[in-house]
Amino acid sequence: MKISEKEISHPIHPHHKLKLEYTEIPFTCDGCKEAGIGLKYSCHQEYCDSDQFDLHKVCAVATPIINISFYRKCIFEFHHHPPGEEKRICDACRNEVLGFVYHCKRCGFDLHPCCANLPQVLDDGEHNLYLCHKLAGACHRCGGKGPGWSYRSRCETYNLHLSCVKELLVESWEAMYLKVDKNKVREIQTRIPSLEAALAKNHGGIRGGKIRRCCKMAGGAIRLIVSAILGDPTSIIAAVVEGFISK
Structure with missing residues (x-):
């Protein structure tokens, strides 16, 4: 993924670049499938296969590996899809994981990207x-x-x-x-x-x-x-x- 200040290329939407914008209208992130507002990366190409493609900023530029203070022994890796075949639940908000997720292979914990980035x-x-x-x-x-x-x-x-x-x-x-x-x-x-x-x-x-x-x-x-x-x-x-x- 190539990143600039206002524009990125993303592997799950490879044909068009995504532009950073601000919105006060709620949207559904096409990465984590959760609601969003504020800063997002979007595709507005007229001939895009998607009607509109949106990513939370934290989903679009997600860090590959993160540590969470609540789980000191865990290493959370970023995945575009929930790992495995069983239903996965975010350990922060208790909602089902349907898209992008941070997952600890060792302990089995899962976090939506926005949950993983919540301010202390x-x-x-x-x-x-x-x-x-x-x-x-x-x-x-x-x-x-x-x-x-x-x-x-x-x-x-x-x-x-x-x-x-x-x-x-x-x-x-x-x-x-x-x-x-x-x-x-x-x-x-x-x-x-x-x-x-x-x-x-x-x-x-x-x-x-x-x-x-x-x-x-x-x-x-x-x-x-x-x-x-x-x-x-x-x-x-x-x-x-x-x-x-x-x-």
Whole structure:
């Protein structure tokens, strides 16, 4: 793969070069098959076999071998397809692996490229969120302590599974996965549903102003985590995601 600042050639799309661009419209990455927003590499050739070809930036210029602090004995190698014949699950977000993946042959762990590149710390200007291998407390959305990575606040007031944040994302952007005209899907800017109802149901003992403040903090956390999951953990994208949220 040849890389320049704004243009690359990629082995899974060899006939045309891919150009780096910025989008505020959600897309599905043709590499990892996960949702994306922000910076991506795309093909817009008029006579391309694909209607449109998009790759997350981290998928397009993936490092061949990486190490993850949570798995000190593991060496993760990049694959264009899930290795083996059995179903593979991302150990970070618990979603099925359908395309590009980082895989540890020794231990059998798998990570989506965007999950493997999640920032250790997300800063919204007021609170820091820390990436954790395991939950320190009950998840703010599901109320459980199941497997998978999470982000937590320093004070441990709230913890959020990556899988739960992805569920919110899929619920709101389900049109991305419907079997309808691809061009029509790409024109849809859907909305993340109101977070207060989804989050409040797990806080039966909290009322009034306290639950509003609690859900407001969690809503801010979700905006940051969603932007990171989608491959572009920047304040600009967090603001775009915030614009999708129903009031």
